[in-house]
Amino acid sequence: xxxxxxxxxxxxxxxxxxxxxxxxxxxxxxxxxxxxxxxxxxxxxxxxxxxxxxxxxxxxxxxxxxxxxxxxxxxxxxxxxxxxxxxxxxxxxxxxxxxxxxxxxxxxxxxxxxxxxxxxxxxxxxxxxxxxxxxxxxxxxxxxxxxxxxxxxxxxxxxxxxxxxxxxxxxxxxxxxxxxxxxxxxxxxxxxxxxxx
Amino acid sequence: xxxxxxxxxxxxxxxxxxxxxxxxxxxxxxxxxxxxxxxxxxxxxxxxxxxxxxxxxxxxxxxxxxxxxxxxxxxxxxxxxxxxxxxxxxxxxxxxxxxxxxxxxxxxxxxxxxxxxxxxxxxxxxxxxxxxxxxxxxxxxxxxxxxxxxxxxxxxxxxxxxxxxxxxxxxxxxxxxxxxxxxxxxxxxxxxxxxxxxxxxxxxxxxxxxxxxxxxxxxxxxxxxxxxxxxxxxxxxxxxxxxxxxxxxxxxxxxxx
Numbered sequence: 001x002x003x004x005x006x007x008x009x010x011x012x013x014x015x016x017x018x019x020x021x022x023x024x025x026x027x028x029x030x031x032x033x034x035x036x037x038x039x040x041x042x043x044x045x046x047x048x049x050x051x052x053x054x055x056x057x058x059x060x061x062x063x064x065x066x067x068x069x070x071x072x073x074x075x076x077x078x079x080x081x082x083x084x085x086x087x088x089x090x091x092x093x094x095x096x097x098x099x100x101x102x103x104x105x106x107x108x109x110x111x112x113x114x115x116x117x118x119x120x121x122x123x124x125x126x127x128x129x130x131x132x133x134x135x136x137x138x139x140x141x142x143x144x145x146x147x148x149x150x151x152x153x154x155x156x157x158x159x160x161x162x163x164x165x166x167x168x169x170x171x172x173x174x175x176x177x178x179x180x181x182x183x184x185x186x187x188x189x190x191x192x193x194x195x196x197x
Numbered sequence: 198x199x200x201x202x203x204x205x206x207x208x209x210x211x212x213x214x215x216x217x218x219x220x221x222x223x224x225x226x227x228x229x230x231x232x233x234x235x236x237x238x239x240x241x242x243x244x245x246x247x248x249x250x251x252x253x254x255x256x257x258x259x260x261x262x263x264x265x266x267x268x269x270x271x272x273x274x275x276x277x278x279x280x281x282x283x284x285x286x287x288x289x290x291x292x293x294x295x296x297x298x299x300x301x302x303x304x305x306x307x308x309x310x311x312x313x314x315x316x317x318x319x320x321x322x323x324x325x326x327x328x329x330x331x332x333x334x335x336x337x338x339x340x341x342x343x344x345x346x347x348x349x350x351x352x353x354x355x356x357x358x359x360x361x362x363x364x365x366x367x368x369x370x371x372x373x374x375x376x377x378x379x380x381x382x383x384x385x386x387x388x389x390x391x392x393x394x395x396x397x398x399x400x401x402x403x404x405x406x407x408x409x410x411x412x413x414x415x416x417x418x419x420x421x422x423x424x425x426x427x428x429x430x431x432x433x434x435x436x437x438x439x440x441x442x443x444x445x446x447x448x449x450x451x452x453x454x
Contacts, residue, residue, distance in 0.1 A: 004439065012414040023285050024296065035446040036439055038289050039394075042387040044412045045286050046332045050278045053245040061277050071272045074311045075260070127340040134344065146345045150309070153341065157313045 004033045008040050015044075019051050081120040081151045084141045092117055095140060102136045103191045111188040119192075122155030128193050236262035244274045249314075249327050252278075256315055276311060283307055283335065290339045290385040298351045305347070306338040313338075332388025339385040386449055394441040402426065406434045 007026045015021035023041045030037040061067065085095060096113025099105075105112055118124045119133070126149055138145035236258055244252060252275050259268035287303040288296065313334055342348045398404050402424050409420045410431060417428040417435070424431070 002439075005435070008411060009414050012412075020281060023289055027289065033443075035390075035451045036442045038451075039387045039390045039442050039446065040411055042286055042289055042332070043391045045282045046328050046388065046391075047408075047412055048282070050245070053242050055241060058241060058245075058274075058277055062273050067273070067276075068269075070308060071269050071276070073308055074272055074276075074315065075256075075265075075268060078312070125337065127337055127344070131344055131349075146347065149341060149345060153309065153313075157316050 004030060004037050004040070007037055008044070011041055012044060015048070078154050079147070079151050080154050081137075081148070082155075084143060084148065084151055085120070088141055090140070092120070095137075098140050099133070099136055099192075100188075103132070105188055105191060108188050111186070112192075115188060115192040119152050120155060122152070122157070124193060125156055126153045128196060130192060130194060133192055236264055236267075238264070238267055241270070241274065244271055245278070249275065249278075249331075253314055253317065272311065272315075275314070276307070279331075280307060283310065286332075286335050286387075287339060289387060290335070295351060301347070301351065302339065302342050305342050305345070306335060309338045309341070310334045329388070329392055332392070336385050336388045386451070390442060390445045390449065390451070393445050394438060397441055398438065403434050403438075406431050407438050410435050411438075 007030055011021055011023060011026045023038075023045075026041070027034050027038055085092070093109070093113050095116050096111075097109040099116060100107075100109040100112035103112070116137075119126075119129055129152070134145040134149050137148045141148060239247075239255065244255065247255065252271055256268050256271045256275075259265070259271060283306070284300070284303040287306050288299040291299045291302055310331070314331070317330070343352060395404060395407070398407065406420050406424045406426070409415045409423060410417065415423075417431040420431045421428040
């Protein structure tokens with residue numbers, strides 16, 4: 001048995017025995033094979049079923065400060081980029097103009113509008129959008145960039161769900177951007193998006 | 198009851214003569230039946246036994262039936278079943294020098310992954326696909342966190358400017374410094390790495406052996422017995438899979454010790 005196998009086995013036995021185990025101390029012992037052990041532990045945590053139901057533990061869990069507010073936020077409505085844009089009375093073309101100006105893309109506001117349209121309609125995973133774009137949209141909509149990013153994520157997740165792309169989303173290429181955009185030779189697209197993998 | 202009636206000598210036309218209608222008192226029509234199936238409330242124990250797909254459907258059904266307390270209960274249950282493991286998975290994805298911030302990252306990721314889960318359509322999906330989706334969602338939200346103002350503040354180990362605005366000696370806003378996205382991206386893609394490595398295994402028996410050996414923590418001899426192969430073959434399958442994982446980690450730039 002290799003060291004990696006041994007560490008994984010120790011972690012699993014501790015996790016199952018105690019119902020809980022912090023993986024970090026095991027990872028710190030893995031040396032150069034830490035990434036492999038991390039992937040194996042992550043795979044275990046992904047698939048391991050929950051232990052038998054403990055009503056007392058659940059009651060304690062529910063009563064933890066902040067838990068109820070978290071649940072309300074999870075269930076609550078969240079604004080979309082469309083709503084944020086309409087709140088400030090802007091059309092997409094106007095957003096495109098402002099973004100083009102911000103990024104020094106004079107004469108290319110139509111392309112900037114098209115890029116913004118892709119973000120607003122959830123065609124691009126938020127992870128592919130450059131940080132400067134979030135900052136710029138935050139300034140344009142008068143909102144914190146995190147609010148803007150969340151609103152874009154709402155559109156993206158909703159699009160994935162409604163397109164029945166559950167399987168596509170969970171496939172090996174899912175962490176990469178979906179290949180629906182043209183190559184990144186366009187300077188406007190390069191200003192907006194990171195390269196897809 | 199029909200009756201053929203001859204009407205004209207030249208042409209025989211059959212006509213249907215309707216039978217006499219008898220009216221009788223019928224019971225009063227009930228109020229218009231509901232087109233929605235009745236929502237069935239479940240106990241905590243029953244909710245815990247549901248798989249995740251059923252639990253998310255329950256939240257949706259509860260909301261549709263305006264049973265907000267049940268929707269909240271089901272979300273509590275979803276978090277209860279997954280939160281601890283999700284926090285560990287986020288910790289694995291957090292760079293070592295930022296490990297003391299893992300809980301902050303996990304709070305942010307947990308909320309967004311849970312919210313996304315409630316939006317998914319689950320027609321015809323399997324629990325296995327849920328497991329894959331959950332992992333991908335964690336990968337993706339961890340990436341997104343490091344792009345937020347909060348994430349960049351932590352990454353630069355600076356207090357968030359907006360939290361101290363107006364205070365004497367408040368730090369300047371340095372969040373315009375680009376984030377090393379590639380480095381952080383590499384750190385968080387463990388779900389993608391495992392899924393890619395498993396997808397590369399063509400033989401279904403090998404996939405089963407990998408799951409039994411690594412994630413069920415069975416000895417090679419036991420795995421061999423269950424998979425109708427030899428222990429030596431199981432060891433080779435395991436070694437090959439770890440090699441694939443290593444190669445995939447290197448390809449994605451995950452090489453931080």
